[in-house]
Amino acid sequence: MGQIIKGKPVADAISAALAEEVKGLKVKGITPKLTIVRVGANGSDLAYERGALKRCQEIGIETEVKELPVDISQDDFITELKKVNEDKATNGILVFRPFPKQLDESVIKYVIAPEKDVDCFSPVNVAKVMESDVTGFAPCTPSAVIEILKHYEVPMKGKNAVVVGRSMVVGKPVSMLLLNENATVTICHSRTADMPAVCSEADILVVGIGKAKMIDSKYVKDGAAVIDVGINVDAEGKLCGDVNTDDCVEKASMITPVPAGVGSVTTSILAKHVVKACKQQNNL
Known part of the structure; x- marks a missing residue:
């Protein structure tokens, strides 16, 4: 049985560190x-x-x-x-x-x-993500994925990461951020042949395809970390992700829920980017 890893502890840890940084800035x-x-x-x-x-x-x-x-x-x-x-x-x-x-x-x-531009709207920041230029701002949601993996000490270096979805909102930027962490990255999309076979090789599976509960246990390798970035409404009108959590939790080592997963970290990342922008603009 895998661990359900929630976003709140990650968000709280980021926020606590930022509050200290902001205090220091206000002194100046x-x-x-x-x-x-x-x-x-x-x-x-x-x-x-x-x-x-x-x-x-x-x-x-x-x-x-x-x-x-x-x-x-x-x-x-x-x-x-x-x-x-x-x-x-x-x-x-x-x-x-x-x-x-x-x-x-x-x-x-x-x-x-x-x-x-703290949420990567400008093509300049998109290019900086591609170039691993740390002065840029990656989109908040993909950045939240990386922060969750780091907080829960999921190793990325040298690991197989599979990203399901190729949008500019999640899929492409999160692939670049995983690459920056030295993961080996595969991107799956609607034209991928035998997607379950590709996904089931992943040590880290990040899903942002926009289809409710599409990913079930046949996509998941035993012991994989599964990060669900999807937000959908199911047949009963409840919020759900792109991953069928109940089916996958048995195989995964860790899995983020929807709601209370990635989404709850994004506002902390936004705040982190505002503080970073402030420091850069003040040459600190």
């Missing part, structure tokens, strides 16, 4: 600040925002929310984003995506200031 007269840019009032955005604001408040990070009208034009949105870029007090910017149809992400991603 520096207070890190996050500005959230949100278009409209999408329910999932609001839920994440509440968690992020609470986490920042606990750590001592200042926050501001810029709520923009859901029908804002692209030009007006870019004007507002540039104002936040130029705001000396703001160290980190989180822009909620996806956007309404009138806003073109492929244009806007070049506008956000890369040094304040």
